[in-house]
Amino acid sequence: MTGWALSLFRREISLAVRVGGSAMVGVLFFLAVVTVIPFGVGPDLNLLARIGPAVLWIGALLATLLGLDRLFQADREDGALDLFLMSGRSLELLVLIKCLAHWMATGLPLVIAAPVLAIFLNLEPVAIGAVTLTLLVGTPALTLIGAVGASLTVSLRRGGLLLAVLVIPLAIPVLIFGVSSADAAIHDPVPFMTPFLILCALTLITAVIGPLASAAALRFSSD
Amino acid sequence: MTGWALSLFRREISLAVRVGGSAMVGVLFFLAVVTVIPFGVGPDLNLLARIGPAVLWIGALLATLLGLDRLFQADREDGALDLFLMSGRSLELLVLIKCLAHWMATGLPLVIAAPVLAIFLNLEPVAIGAVTLTLLVGTPALTLIGAVGASLTVSLRRGGLLLAVLVIPLAIPVLIFGVSSADAAIHDPVPFMTPFLILCALTLITAVIGPLASAAALRFSSD
Amino acid sequence: MTGANGVGKSSLLRTLAGLVPLKEGGISLEGGEDDRTAFEHSHYFGHQDAVKPALTVLENLTFWQAFTAPISADVFPTEIHKPADALEFLGIGHTARLPAAYLSAGQKRRLSLARLLVSSRPIWLMDEPTSALDRHSEAQLLGLMNAHLDRGGMIVTATHTDLPLNSIRTLHLEAPQDVRIVGELA
Amino acid sequence: MTGANGVGKSSLLRTLAGLVPLKEGGISLEGGEDDRTAFEHSHYFGHQDAVKPALTVLENLTFWQAFTAPISADVFPTEIHKPADALEFLGIGHTARLPAAYLSAGQKRRLSLARLLVSSRPIWLMDEPTSALDRHSEAQLLGLMNAHLDRGGMIVTATHTDLPLNSIRTLHLEAPQDVRIVGELA
């Protein structure tokens, strides 16, 4: 991790914080989705508590993926991506740093908002803690998987939806182990650690595969 | 409805059909959201059947709103919006036609896909019919409300999520009456027509308010 | 219209085109159609081409012909070219059936120019019209502009190079010493 | 490098910059650093400015300085300017602390140019560098380009106008009579 990497990280964070609070829009979308679901499902508190962890995870999944479309697109549109490619810096590291900064600016706020939204869904304190913990571990994986989609769709203007469509199938394992470890924490009989450790492993795997695949896709994207 | 309107409608349809099958992406996103929910909620068929109409409606809501961000943005980026504004044609009518074409290209496929997805969710035939009918009537309203958001965010590159956030609160009534008329059709005691007629009324109201507000926003957007 | 970078040439053109609202005052045109605003008499030819890559060249042009109402003025008789003729005339007739995505920057610009021919309007507002054109295309563009002037039309153009047009009046914009930002509550 | 619109000037420059993969053959540079590819010796100055509107002018430039490794060559000694000096030199020093969103098109272009000064690389690949510049800025840019040549640097530039540079070799691209589409399974 040398000077340029730090400098890139700082740039990404200040861009995310300054450009109209992209972090805030992500959290708001999360809030909106979680609020909309009871309007569909009905105000039955027991039902809501039962599907609560799933609702939070699906909300976080959508908010993360849909917020990722500009991850590389902004750089491509203003020509910065060309300069990244010919700078001679490691593209894999660059992707990892960008993902890290993006997660800090938009994923972490989601994790922080999750306990509040959990109250609306009538979750128990234990459930709240469990969901938040799994989100903390799992959302980086979503960002890293999403980055692959973001670099595949970098040259397309209508990236948002397409990215989600490409990436949702890949993100399903993360979702499954996230929700099931949260559920395991709520219903005692099932051990919590098994799915949780798998979730951690998934995050670590994506931290390797994500940047590799993403960098390769970016290299091909430049005409 | 004169020559220019028809010509605009034809252009919009062919753009929507040719540009990377935007219709298909919308349907795929719908499919992805609807399939992801059982992974979160768990494979309990009774539960799925109970929340089925809600799932379909929420999926359609998200697919519609998130697919709308390019409605005016593409025209703004290549300068066509400037030419629209100085053409002397009625901007309200233009917005209405664009919405109509957009709905035909992306909303209608959702409605057609809904019965298929309903089968996955273990819905009864009556429920399938009811959900599809309410979607047919309700999705135009979602498009028209979303058009307001699309014209407000026309100058912003990262429009997608913000658009959804701005528009979801306004779309809640449509969602409520859509789901509740579908539910009413399933559980006999409640009359079906009351919420359904309100849904129709909402669509008609948005057909007036949407283009008016949207045209005003577009006028202000040009620097 | 000449002037340094950022002095406001493009902004002035966009104001004439009705795209930037006026803070005060008004724009009026003598000798035009009465029930039309001044900017409905104008074609705006800016940096952007309004070309949809997914449509064919001919479809692009035909749409703009149908969409843009032709407007005449006292000294300017309406004269409309067929889309195919306009393309032929600008030397991109052979691309008519191709998707516009296949055009190079210069060809796209010519397609955009064809728009001004298929629907006749007396005023052309052009922002750096010769940019990105090679010499041959530039000469051709100047020929078109001169023809438009000869027919009684009017052209307002912002430029950094000298354009050999038939009748020129130059407006040189200079940055005022003390720039005032209007509408900023100052 | 001159040639008609769409003949392939920009594509050639992007190929030299390593942004378009080679179909066959290779690009090599004599007298550069051995462990670096040819395009790592180059600055690419294209149509896009790589300027982030949300960052200040100085932040933009400082980032590119930290990010772009300076590279020397046998005949070209490394020489690096401080960001603030480079801005001052290009006449936008007074905007250093302002968000880049406030810059005009010409000022943005100068900021992008400052990138070439804060991190020294022997080769400059420039695509229509004078487009959108007024005469004063154009003269200044030519001065910079000449200075770079005098220091032993090399410039490959695509242009439609004559550039009065110190030592010029012109490559005129002509479209072949029979266009062959490579790599299309044709």
Next chain:
Amino acid sequence: MAIWDYANPTRFLRLVQIILPWLIGLCVIAFAAGLYMTFFTAPDDYQQGATVKIMYIHVPAAWLAMMCYSIMAISSLGTLVWKHPLADVSAKAAAPIGAAFTFMSLVTGSLWGKPMWGTYWVWDARLTSVLVLFIMYLGLIALWRTMEDPIKAGKAAAILTLVGALNLPIIKFSVEWWNTLHQPASVMRMGGPTIATSMLIPLFVMAIAFTLLFFVLHLMAMRNEILRRRVRAMRLKAAATARPATVTATAQPAE
């Protein structure tokens, strides 16, 4: 008309300078009286005990949350119809305050709900509409923050505010319909017994105090917004002021 005289921001700022201290003074007095009554004279409810005291914050906050949106809607009309130069400043300044009051009413309501209903949140019609209102406030703030040009942002936000104002009654109606349709009578209705005068007076005093607080905050926020825009204008001006390069073009860059 009086407000047209204060279309000039400088004059408006001077007026604010004069009014603000008085307003702050009144606000402090009203709060002192209100809080005193709340804690010392207002009786405890025979059912709810001391928790009823939350009401004196909760109810005024809820009222203010709604009033603030009305003020924003009127300001939006001012932006779009009357083109009053301070209207969008007023709307923009009001949004975060409205969001804060809404948040306060949500939080106090939830805290009250725990002892009363045994849960922090139910999807009751009134609660839900407040939540939707909160999202609308945040959406407006996000829109303002994302658009760089304040004047453009003001117009866009004005359109959204007005569309939202048209929609609010529909939202309210539909949420009520939704709740009564799905939910059997199990939802605890609020309303409750008619309030005794001994509780009503402190409530009104607190309501006045909150209203004064709103105006204090609103005027301060408007002042800040005007100053912020001036700073922006000055920076734009600084950027636009063409300055010749310090070195002539032909010189060597090194020196």
